[in-house]
Amino acid sequence: MMNSINTNSGAMIALQNLNTTNSELQTTQQRINTGKRVSSAKDNGAIWSMGKMQSASSSSLNAVKDSLQRGQSTIDVALAAGDTVTDLLSKMKEKALAASDTSLNTASFNALKADFDSLRDQITKAVTNAKFNGVSVADGTTTKLAFLANSDGTAFTVTARTLSLTGIGLSAATTFTTTAAAAKTMIATVTTALTTATNKLATLGTNSTGVDMHLTFIGKLQDSLDAGVGNLLDADLAKESAKLQSLQTKQQLGVQALSIANQAPQSIMSLFKG
Known part of the structure; x- marks a missing residue:
């Protein structure tokens, strides 16, 4: 993989995955808050x-x-x-x-x-x-x-x-x-x-x-x-509760993955040390 300070592919992928997780988490939290799987025309x-x-x-x-x-x-x-x-x-x-x-x-x-x-x-x-x-x-x-x-x-x-x-x-x-x-x-x-x-x-x-x-x-x-x-x-709150736990864990891992991916360009600094 090419080492670049302009493009961090790993961070981009980690961010996409984290955004997807956050979106799913928001949907799950909304279902739990409203008690409905479909609460507006936007949902379905x-x-x-x-x-x-x-x-x-x-x-x-x-x-x-x-x-x-x-x-x-x-x-x-x-x-x-x-x-x-x-x-x-x-x-x-x-x-x-x-x-x-x-x-x-x-x-x-x-x-x-x-x-x-x-x-x-x-x-x-x-x-x-x-x-x-x-x-x-x-x-x-x-x-x-x-x-x-x-x-x-x-x-x-x-x-x-x-x-x-x-x-x-x-x-x-x-x-x-x-x-x-x-x-x-x-x-x-x-x-x-x-x-x-x-x-x-x-x-x-x-x-x-x-x-x-x-x-x-x-x-x-x-x-x-x-x-x-x-x-x-109506939402199946037992199912949504289990999904909430899974997504929260996935969110934490996604944040860590993004943090690791953001540290990758810093390794390039070692190449310029005398």
């Missing part, structure tokens, strides 16, 4: 783009979950009101049956009729208050509600089931007159209303189950998307 444009798109899809599902939870609560409130309505109808039937007893005196009959009318009015109160966030699927103010079902804006539609007096075949004037025969006739009317109410509640219950199942699916989908993004972007 295609993978970074895929990860960002999937991460955006996962984030958008938060809005879907919020919408479904509102729907879930709206239906649950209607179901609670429906339970109250069926209980009230059962008691109204009981009062009508008791009033159909021909052996009752007028005072007892009128007391039963007053109880019947009070129970009827409570149905209206229960259904009117069956709202969540100002929305109801039981009071007849809406025919259907649409909640978000996916990140593309697809809707989960719930058809309203009116549980008001008119919705179950009764009215605010439904009562029986002052005879036991009229009270007996009312038993069939209330029974029909009770059947209508329970059928509507069964449909709302099915809708509630559907919302619950879809909400569970959205949660699992979001978890899967997050795990997929992690597989694309």
Whole structure:
């Protein structure tokens, strides 16, 4: 090898290797600091783009979950009101049956009729208050509600089931007159209303189950998307830790190699000593 004070090939090679080691070390330290193998488009444009798109899809599902939870609560409130309505109808039937007893005196009959009318009015109160966030699927103010079902804006539609007096075949004037025969006739009317109410509640219950199942699916989908993004972007910290130790050792050796290579031209001085 030519001895030259202008060109030190050994030092140049040692410096190149040291620079490469320093670059790898910087990359490894960045991965350890961020916890990501791909933290920017500069690291790997295609993978970074895929990860960002999937991460955006996962984030958008938060809005879907919020919408479904509102729907879930709206239906649950209607179901609670429906339970109250069926209980009230059962008691109204009981009062009508008791009033159909021909052996009752007028005072007892009128007391039963007053109880019947009070129970009827409570149905209206229960259904009117069956709202969540100002929305109801039981009071007849809406025919259907649409909640978000996916990140593309697809809707989960719930058809309203009116549980008001008119919705179950009764009215605010439904009562029986002052005879036991009229009270007996009312038993069939209330029974029909009770059947209508329970059928509507069964449909709302099915809708509630559907919302619950879809909400569970959205949660699992979001978890899967997050795990997929992690597989694309996250760094294996155990691997990076081992690599860090190796590169630090390699860096130290590179510095020593460069130091040795820089001392080589000094040997030329011995050639000029007398």
